[in-house]
Amino acid sequence: MINLDLPVVQFTREQEEFRQEVREFLAEEKKKGTFETKCDSWLSGDSPEFSKKLGEKGWIGMTWPKKYGGGERNALDRYILTEELLAAGAPVSAHWFADRQSGPLLLKFGTEEQKEYFLPRIARGDTYFAIGLSEPNSGSDLASLSIRAERTDGGWILNGSKIWSSGAHIAHYMIVLCRTSKLDPNNRHAGLSQFIADLKAPGVTIRPIKFLTGEHHFNEVFFDNVFIPDNRVIGEIGNGWKQGMTELAYERSGPERILSTFPLLEELIRILRENGDYRGMQEAVELLPQLWSMRNMSIGVAKYLDDGVDVNIIAALVKDMGTIFEKNIAEKARLIISRHPSVLSTDIYERFMAQSILHGPGFTLRGGTTEILRGIVAKGVVAG
């Protein structure tokens, strides 16, 4: 049987103080009008100014070595910061992927030159990355991807396209997973490599794709004979699949898989309290055991990841259950306090409700669909 127990994490006094510091900062910024709370702000709240502010505080790449602009803090400090940002619905999407994924990937597999060049820029909050995995014909079946690179003098020539690239229109770079040798039907994961593509390079075209609300969050990115110099290859040629997979547990188990709609829940509780609505409150608190246990799981995974323990299966579970919980908040709230949700409303409860419902479909798709995650979990427990 796989290990079902996760470590119990108790935050230290310093960590609790740090949490207070983050809270005070966010309250201050909100008061100054720097940002407005939003649901799903890690995908739809981009504010380069806010990202730079976090960079100045040392709150991007905070676990990385100091020589690369990091703060050498531990993973739990970062966890605290992240969940505070999400609970406040702060606009963190600009630097989100660079901080969560691209930076750590470079730290693990990048060359010294890449680390020295990219990490400090990311940590300052002025260089953003997009994730280049999905393609029009390769979603869940990622290994079928067809974008390919051919060897040339001093580098590679990239041709093909990526789709659903969140924030690519404000990002500077994209980490592209592509084919560097012919597809081997018996080993589809072989022959894939990871490149850092400069999104301003000649041959790159970014086409916006409107989200169902009409907003612009994701894009289709076309690569037409784009030159990738050798020094922008990440890790080893042909090892792209393995390298990419090591980051999945980070991607799937973070607080953003639980808290995307938290501002709505916070507002619901506030209104119920204000109205002295005890019955409504009793219904609302039924959400809390889920929230609390999911959060404990997520923190446990964060601790294990920091200790180097393999937790892919539990990470998949956090994402599956956490994203369903995120959707559930709106479904429950609408029956406890019934109002008409609208993105145009001046009432924040109605607005948060609209954001939660309209963004909801994406929660259980992005980062691996529920169906695919359940396959991973089932296979994992059966294999033991």
Add this chain to the structure above:
Amino acid sequence: MSEMLEIILDTTGRMFKDYSTQELLESAEQGEWAEELWQVLAESGILHVGIAEELDGAGGDHIDAYNILRLAGKYAVPLPIAETLIAQWLLAEQGVKPSTVPLSISFENEQEFMIDDLGDRFIVNGKAVYVPWARHAKQLLTLGKLNNESVMVLLPLDKAIIEQGANLASEPRDTVIFENFEITALSCFPVNKNEMVNRVYEMGALARSAKMAGAMEQILELTVFYTNERKQFGRPLHRFQAIQHHLSALTGETVASLAALNFAIHENSTKEIALTKMKLSGAAGKIAEISHQVHGAIGVTHEHTLHHYTRRLWSWRDEFGNERYWGSKLADHLMKNNGETLWEFISAGREANLVYGGEK
């Protein structure tokens, strides 16, 4: 279904399909009024269905009308057909002949317009929120207070202050304000306010249920089509068992919703309407969720048509009472009627209607 009804629905369905295109839906979302389609509807007599021919109506009954609304939902027709029909029916009861201008309705317990009768003119003051299509409608049928008596009043909207709002599908849901609005002639009809609100909620709930049912049919068609077309791992999606479970749940919710709706359309009593609106509002969320899950990322794009229907389900499920609203009507009834067993209640015919809230 009568043969006549079948013919009407067949033509109407084709008309909606031809006119209510993706372009039309998008321009409606940008605030444009689909005048051409409205004119076609006016000429076809659809706006007068359910009004006796003696009153210049188109004849037909409410069963026809609600089936037409189901089609309007199936093609997401961006026009206030339901609101106009309901307003015309209420006016016809007062002997008013129908017109073909777009109408809106607003009947809420906490909301009424104050009307002062100055002899040679009236002064109107008040506000109504979340009024469907107000910015495009010519008149609003609503509640007012005249000489301390509740009235149903037909107010012209061209001089009203309109604050634009929208539901999740970007259908207009505006705030209508009258500030010392002067008018020389007004159509007012004395009514019992509570009774009126309950009646209009029933009509509205049935209309929204009919539209939701239509949207559900469309969503099921789109989803089945997509699971054939989209391939991953070398197979069409419908070959995966997880997707088969989704398709089965989607079909089940749709069929159960249609069964509820058809029954309510025929019985047209509070009990059936309450149960139907609860059933469909509950199914709406599930259907939207499953269909999006099966469509993957393409389904959350503006270019794809799916969201025109899912966003309407997410909106309509809360309009004219959601599950909680109608549930409390059922709860009231069950709490009050001590002699009746649950089984007697469930199995009773139409004459055994809901008794609720001491309003009757």
